Amino acid sequence: MTDTPSLLGQRTLLVNPPLVGGIAFTRQGRCQEREEVLGTTKPPYTLALLAALLRQRGQDVRLVDLTASKSSVADLMRQLDADGFAPTLIVFPSTTPTLHADTQAMQELKTRYGAPLVCFGPHASTTPGESMARASAVDAMCVGEPEDAILELAALSSVNEIGNVASLTYRRGDEVIPHRAHGSFAGFLDAPVPAWDLLDVSQYSLPMVNKSYVIIETSRGCPYTCDFCVAPIHQGHIFRERSATSIVDEMAYMVRQHGVKFFYLWGDTVTLNVKSFSAICEEIIARQLNVQWFGNARADNLQDSSFVDRLKRSGCWMLALGIETESDDTRKDMMKRLESKKIRIALKNMRASAVRSFGFFILGYPGEDVQALDRTIAYAIELDPDFANFYPAVPYPGTDLYNKAKRDGILASEDWTKMEYSYYLMNGNGLNEQIVMAAVNRAKRRFFLRPKYLARHFGDVIKLATTKFPVAWSIGTRMIFGTKITDAKV
Numbered sequence: 001m002t003d004t005p006s007l008l009g010q011r012t013l014l015v016n017p018p019l020v021g022g023i024a025f026t027r028q029g030r031c032q033e034r035e036e037v038l039g040t041t042k043p044p045y046t047l048a049l050l051a052a053l054l055r056q057r058g059q060d061v062r063l064v065d066l067t068a069s070k071s072s073v074a075d076l077m078r079q080l081d082a083d084g085f086a087p088t089l090i091v092f093p094s095t096t097p098t099l100h101a102d103t104q105a106m107q108e109l110k111t112r113y114g115a116p117l118v119c120f121g122p123h124a125s126t127t128p129g130e131s132m133a134r135a136s137a138v139d140a141m142c143v144g145e146p147e148d149a150i151l152e153l154a155a156l157s158s159v160n161e162i163g164n165v166a167s168l169t170y171r172r173g174d175e176v177i178p179h180r181a182h183g184s185f186a187g188f189l190d191a192p193v194p195a196w197d198l199l200d201v202s203q204y205s206l207p208m209v210n211k212s213y214v215i216i217e218t219s220r221g222c223p224y225t226c227d228f229c230v231a232p233i234h235q236g237h238i239f240r241e242r243s244a245t246s247i248v249d250e251m252a253y254m255v256r257q258h259g260v261k262f263f264y265l266w267g268d269t270v271t272l273n274v275k276s277f278s279a280i281c282e283e284i285i286a287r288q289l290n291v292q293w294f295g296n297a298r299a300d301n302l303q304d305s306s307f308v309d310r311l312k313r314s315g316c317w318m319l320a321l322g323i324e325t326e327s328d329d330t331r332k333d334m335m336k337r338l339e340s341k342k343i344r345i346a347l348k349n350m351r352a353s354a355v356r357s358f359g360f361f362i363l364g365y366p367g368e369d370v371q372a373l374d375r376t377i378a379y380a381i382e383l384d385p386d387f388a389n390f391y392p393a394v395p396y397p398g399t400d401l402y403n404k405a406k407r408d409g410i411l412a413s414e415d416w417t418k419m420e421y422s423y424y425l426m427n428g429n430g431l432n433e434q435i436v437m438a439a440v441n442r443a444k445r446r447f448f449l450r451p452k453y454l455a456r457h458f459g460d461v462i463k464l465a466t467t468k469f470p471v472a473w474s475i476g477t478r479m480i481f482g483t484k485i486t487d488a489k490v
Contacts (some may be wrong), residue, residue, distance in 0.1 A: 008116070009154020011060045013080070013087035013109070014051055016044045017094065017102040018066035018073060020488040025067065025098050028215070030122050030231040030268070032095030033421055034488070037389065039207030039464065041067055045215040045266065046093060046120070048194030050150055056192060059154060062087070063195060066105075068203035073108045080113075087115045091150055096123040096396055097420040097488065099135055107137040116159045118168075120146035122230040123416075125182075126398025128169035132176045134416065140170035144183030145220070145235060147191075182236070188220055189242055193250050201258055208463040211262045216250055218242055218280070218295075219267035225335045226322075227400035228362070228393060231268045239272060244279040251284070251291060262317075265295040271319075272298070274307055281314035294318040299346035300338055308349040318356035318386070321346065326379030327372065330365055335400070347383060359385035363443065364436035365393045366404060369429050373439040377446055386457070390443040392424035392436045422485045437485075445480065 016027060024035040028042040035041045044065055051063045062085055064076055080086070090109050094102040103119070110117045116139040123131045124141035131141055140162055142149045149167045156162065162170045167183035169176060185191070194214075201212050219241040222232045247265075254260040271277050284291065297319040302308050311319075323343055324336055331338055350357045361380050363373050380388050395402040395411060396419055405411040410428035418425060424436040447453065454461065 006157070007059070007088075007154060008156045008159060009054060009057075009059050009089045009150075011085060011087050012054055012062070012089045012091065012154055013085075013115070014047045014061065014063045015076065015090065015092050015106070015109070016047060016065040016067050017092055017098070017105050019070060020098050020101040021486070023486065023488045025095065025488070027067075027093040027095050027098065027102075027121060029266075030229065030234055032097060032122060037391075037421055040205065042264065043068075043196075043199070043201070043204040043214050044093065045194060045217060046146065047091075048196055048199065049191060049217075050091065050147060051195035051198055052192040053147060053151055053187075054154060055195060057151065057154070060085075061195070061198070063198040065199055065203065069200075073105050077109065077112055087113050089118065089154060090115045091118045091120070091146075094119050094121045094123065094135075095420075096416050097418065099123055099131060099416060101417075101488070103135040103137050110137060116140070116162075118142070118150070118153065120150075122234050123397070124169070125234040126230055126396065128179060129176055130397065132169055132171065138171070140165075140168045142183055143167050143169055143179040143181075145185040145188075146183060147185040147187070149183050184236060185220070188240055190246075191217075191242075193253055196254070196258060201260060205467070206262055207467055208460055209262065210463075210467040212258075212260055213262035213264055214254060214258075214260055215264045215266045216247060216254075216293075217266045218247055218270050218277075219272070222268040223272075224269070224298075224337065227333075227335045227404065228365075228396070230396050230399060233398055235268075241267075241273060241276055244276065244283045247280055248283040248287060248289070252287060252289060255289060255291065261291050263291060263293040265293050268296060269298050269301065270295040271301040271307075271311070274301065274304065278307065278310055281310045284314040289315070291315045292317040294320070296320045296322075297346075298322070298338065299343040302346035302349055303342060305349045305352060308346075308355060309353045312353040312355050316355050318358055319350065320358040320360060321385070323359045323380070323383070323385075324362045325365065325368075325372075326376045330368065330372070333367060334362075334365060343383065347385060356387070357385035358387040358389070359383065361388060361390045361443070362393050363390055363439050364424055364426065364431050366401075366408065366410060366426065366428060368431065370431065370435060370439075373431075373436070373443075377439070377443040380443065380447055381450070384453075388443075388447050390440045390447075391421045392433075392440060393426065394419055394421060394423075395425060417488065420488075422488075449480075 026042045120142035166181035395405045424433040
C-alpha cells in the first residue's frame with residue numbers, strides 16, 4: 001500500500017453510487033429522480049467540480065460514476081487495487097429515496113479501505129440529524145452547499161479534527177453532532193471548469209437527439225418559496241450568478257476540448273435576471289459557438305417576446321416550466337407566486353420563437369380532490385406544451401409541504417425509499433396512492449395519445465423510442481397498460 005497521507009484528502013475518491021435495484025437515479029443538487037422522469041440521468045456536476053477544486057490544491061483525486069457506467073462497487077475496488085489507489089477520504093452524493101441503498105454500497109468501500117465516508121445532497125441539507133440516523137455507516141454529511149466543507153475536510157490532518165468544519169453534521173462515537181453553519185460555496189463566482197476529463201462524457205446523452213451533454217452552472221440560490229421544493233433549503237434564497245464571460249468561456253472550452261455541443265444551463269431559474277442572462281445570450285451569439293442548450297425557467301420571466309427570441313438565437317433548445325396546477329388558488333397554497341395569464345403569454349412567446357416547452361404538473365397537492373386532478377389534466381391539454389410530465393406531490397422531509405402533511409395528519413408513510421415521483425404518500429380529501437397514481441397515468445395517456453399531438457410530434461416519439469428505448473418502454477407500458485412501478489430496492 002501507499003505511504004501514510006499527510007492530509008485527510010490526500011487521496012480522495014469521489015463516487016456517484018451504483019444503480020439501485022437496476023434503476024438509474026439522478027443525484028445532483030436538488031434533483032433526485034429516476035432516469036425515466038426526464039429520459040436521462042444528469043451528469044454529476046458537483047462531483048466534477050469538487051474534483052477540479054481538489055486538484056487545484058494538489059490532492060490526488062479519483063472520480064467515478066457507477067450509475068452511468070453501470071458498474072458495481074466490486075468493479076470499482078478491483079480497479080482501485082490494480083491502480084494502487086487506497087482512498088483516504090470517500091465522498092458521495094445521495095438523495096432521500098436512495099440514501100439507504102447508497103450507504104450500503106459505499107459502506108463496502110469504507111470497510112475495504114478504512115477511509116471516512118462523507119455524504120452530501122438534499123436529504124443532508126433538509127434533515128441532517130435524521131439522515132445520519134438512517135445512514136449509520138456515514139461519518140459526516142454536508143449541510144448546504146458541499147464545496148467549502150469538502151475542501152476544509154480534505155485539508156485536515158486527521159478525522160479527529162472533523163468538528164472544525166462548521167457545516168458538517170458528524171458522528172463522534174454513537175453521538176451525532178449537529179452542524180454549526182449552513183454551507184455556502186464562497187468561490188462559486190470564480191469556480192474552475194469541472195473535471196469532466198475524469199469522466200467519459202459520452203455516457204450522458206439526451207433523449208431524441210442522442211447527443212452528449214454536460215451541465216454548466218449559471219446561478220445558485222432561489223428567491224422563491226415553493227413549499228414542495230428543497231432547492232432553497234439546500235442552496236439558500238440569495239440569488240448568485242456567474243458572469244457571462246465565465247459561463248461562455250466554459251462552454252467554449254467544452255466545445256473545443258470535448259466536442260460537446262449540448263449544455264444544460266443549470267440553475268433553479270436560469271432566466272431570473274433578464275439583463276444578465278441576455279448578456280450570456282449575446283456572448284454566445286457573438287462567439288458563434290453553434291451550441292444548443294436547455295434549462296429551467298419560470299413563466300413570469302418569459303413575458304418579453306424579444307428576450308425569448310434572444311434565447312432562441314443563442315441556441316436555446318427547450319425550457320422547462322413548473323406550471324404545477326390549473327388553479328391559481330392552489331399555486332398560492334404552494335407558495336408558488338405565478339399567475340395563469342403569465343403562463344399563457346410565456347408559452348405563446350416560446351411558440352413564436354420556436355423554443356420547445358416542457359411543462360411540469362403536480363397532482364394530489366393537499367386540498368385537491370379527484371375533480372381537481374382532472375381539471376389540471378384538461379388544463380395541460382389546453383395549454384398544449386411540446387412536452388409535459390405529471391408528478392404526484394412528494395412531501396420531501398424538511399419541506400413546508402412535509403410539515404403541512406404531518407400537521408394535518410395526511411402523511412401516509414415515512415418510507416424514504418418511496419419519496420420520489422413514482423409514489424404518492426398522502427391520504428386525504430378522497431385522494432390516496434391508487435387514485436393519484438392512476439390519475440398520473442391517465443394524464444399521460446390523454447396528453448400524449450391525442451391524434452393531434454402524435455401527428456405533430458411523431459418524429460420526436462420515434463427518436464425517443466430509438467435513443468432511449470428502455471426508458472420509453474417503461475413509460476409507455478405504465479401509461480397504456482398500468483404496469484406496476486418497479487420498486488428501487490437493494
